[in-house]
Amino acid sequence: xxxxxxxxxxxxxxxxxxxxxxxxxxxxxxxxxxxxxxxxxxxxxxxxxxxxxxxxxxxxxxxxxxxxxxxxxxxxxxxxxxxxxxxxxxxxxxxxxxxxxxxxxxxxxxxxxxxxxxxxxxxxxxxxxxxxxxxxxxxxxxxxxxxxxxxxxxxxxxxxxxxxxxxxxxxxxxxxxxxxxxxxxxxxxxxxxxxxxxxxxxxxxxxxx
Numbered sequence: 001x002x003x004x005x006x007x008x009x010x011x012x013x014x015x016x017x018x019x020x021x022x023x024x025x026x027x028x029x030x031x032x033x034x035x036x037x038x039x040x041x042x043x044x045x046x047x048x049x050x051x052x053x054x055x056x057x058x059x060x061x062x063x064x065x066x067x068x069x070x071x072x073x074x075x076x077x078x079x080x081x082x083x084x085x086x087x088x089x090x091x092x093x094x095x096x097x098x099x100x101x102x103x104x105x106x107x108x109x110x111x112x113x114x115x116x117x118x119x120x121x122x123x124x125x126x127x128x129x130x131x132x133x134x135x136x137x138x139x140x141x142x143x144x145x146x147x148x149x150x151x152x153x154x155x156x157x158x159x160x161x162x163x164x165x166x167x168x169x170x171x172x173x174x175x176x177x178x179x180x181x182x183x184x185x186x187x188x189x190x191x192x193x194x195x196x197x198x199x200x201x202x203x204x205x206x207x208x209x
Contacts, residue, residue: 001169005139006148041136047104049137052094055081058103066122071192073200076122084204095138097123097130105130108204109138116142118152119203121160131163157197
C-alpha cells in the first residue's frame with residue numbers, strides 16, 4: 001500500500017516520460033486535497049501521541065494482551081524491540097499512543113532515501129482506531145522531510161488494511177515470495193501456515209528491512 005506525501009515529486013520520480021509526467025502533475029492539487037481530507041483526524045483529548053526513542057516494559061504488557069488474537073506472529077515484547085531496532089544501517093522512528101499512562105498502540109516507521117515505510121504497528125483490542133491516529137500523526141510529522149512516498153506492506157486480511165484504505169492509501173498489486181518451514185511434525189500447524197489469514201506479518205519481520 002502507498003500514499004504520496006509530496007505528490008509532484010512522487011509523480012516526477014515514477015513517471016519517467018516527460019509528457020505523461022507533466023500531465024499527471026496537473027492532477028497533483030486534486031490528489032493533495034484528497035489526501036489531506038482523508039489524513040486529517042481528530043485525536044481524542046484523552047489520548048496522546050508521542051515520539052519515543054525506545055520501548056519500555058509497557059510494550060510487553062501490550063503484547064501479552066494482543067498476541068492471543070493471532071495464530072502465527074513473531075513475539076513483539078520489550079526484549080525483541082530492543083534487539084530488532086538496534087540496526088546501525090537503518091533509522092527507525094517510533095510513535096506511541098497513550099491514555100492515562102497506559103500504552104494503547106504503536107507504529108514504527110523506517111526512513112529511506114526517498115520513501116518511508118510503516119514497518120510495524122499494533123493496537124490493543126477494541127482500540128483499533130488508534131492505528132488511524134498514529135498513521136495520521138506520522139504523515140503530518142514526515143510531510144516536510146523531503147520524502148515523497150509512504151508505503152506499508154500488509155496482507156489484505158490484516159484488520160489494519162481497511163484503516164489504511166480509509167486514510168487514502170492506494171492498494172498495489174506487488175507480490176513477494178513467502179516461505180515457511182516447519183521444524184516439527186504438526187498437522188494442525190501445517191494446515192494453519194498455508195493460509196495468510198492466520199498470519200500477522202509486516203516488514204519488520206523480514207531480514208531485508
